[in-house]
Amino acid sequence: MTMGIAAAGPHAGLAVFKALHAAEKIGWGSIGGFASFAVITEDNQLLRYQTQRGGSSTLFIDGDRTGVEPPSEVLNAPLAALMSSGPDRPEPLSQFVPGTATAGLVTGHRLPNTPGRNGNILNLDVLQHLQQGKSPQQAVDSVLADNPQADAGLIALNRQGQIYARNSERVQQRPDLGRARREHAPTGAVVEILHNAIYPHASLAAVVADIALETMVPTFHPDRWLSVDAGIPVQLGTHGMVQVDTELRALSIVTSDATLLQGSSNGAAIYIGSEVLQGK
Incomplete structure (x- = not known):
């Protein structure tokens, strides 16, 4: 019926947005309708965005254009959370992701916006614990210990970037x-x-x-760029290597693939992991 996502780290706002978009493309069921999205920005602002229908495709718009990426302050936000499901949920949609710029954010799935045994709204109770200085785990565990039969899963995210879900x-x-947790x-x-x-x-999560x-921590990212002009000589060796000058222009290429030296061929002369040697 619902999905809750929370992230803390570099570009967490973009990460949560891409995660929702991926869930909509890969999965099916109660997804692609409403979305309530909140971030705490680098300059400590709480920003909110929402849509009742269309999920990630209508969460951000540019004039008449839908399907656009979030603005830079959202992309770069270090703390982000959302809740999404099918269309047309009760307003205000902010009730599904309560938060403050000083305490953090709370999301979840099922019905975390309903009262617990003490009469307090479950996710607001968790937020209050965060405001009192409790850790996300302490906050969530405390609320769910008192409400074992609640129809809710909760995710708490504090200003220190700690996240706990249960x-x-x-x-x-x-x-x-x-x-899933990563x-x-x-x-x-x-x-x-x-x-x-x-x-x-x-498997979806x-x-x-x-x-x-x-999105937050790319596995592969370029440290620097080098240029290779047509006609650079390719030699056979025991491992891949590129010799470059001080301007990072390739002077010669060494490959361990002998088939690339047998006339016209199609392949990768500079293979991933090739050693780069810089000369004068």
């Missing part, structure tokens, strides 16, 4: 759950996803979380 005992018995210790990047009634439920983390 389902209530009742929700944990559902046969259609999806869940972390990158060197940067502190974290992603948490909970969902239900979106398929394939056993994993790939969506991978996309979010890859």
Whole structure:
């Protein structure tokens, strides 16, 4: 019925947006309708965006154009969370992702915007715990310990970039759950996803979380660029190598693929992982 996504780290806003877009493209079920999206920006502003229909394709618009990427302040936001499902949910949609610029954000899935046993709204109760200085785990565990039969899963994200997700005992018995967490210790990047009634439920969250983390912390990124002109000599060697000058222009190429030296051929003369030697 719903998906909750939260991320902390470099470009977390873009990561959450891409994660939702990926879930809509790959999965099916209760997705592609409403979306309530909140970020805390680099200059400590809480920004909100929402749509009732169309999911990521209508969450941000540019004049009459839909399907555009978020503005730069959202792309670069270090803290972000959203909740999304089918169309036409009760207003205000902000009730699904409460938060403050000083405490953090709360999202989840199922019905985290409903009252608990003490009469307080579940996700607002979690937010209050964050405001009191409790960790996301302490906040979520405290609320769900008091409400084991709540129809909710909760994800809390504090200003320090800590994220914790958990389902209530009742929700944990559902046969259609999806869940994933990804972390990158060197940067502190974290992603948490909970969902239900979106398929394939056993594998969707994993790939969506991978996309979010890859957005924040790319596995491969260029350190520098070099240029290769047509006609640069290619030689055979034991491993790939490129010799460049001080301007990073290729002077010679060494390949371990002998077939590339047998006349006209199609292949990669400079292969991934080739050594780069810079001369004078």
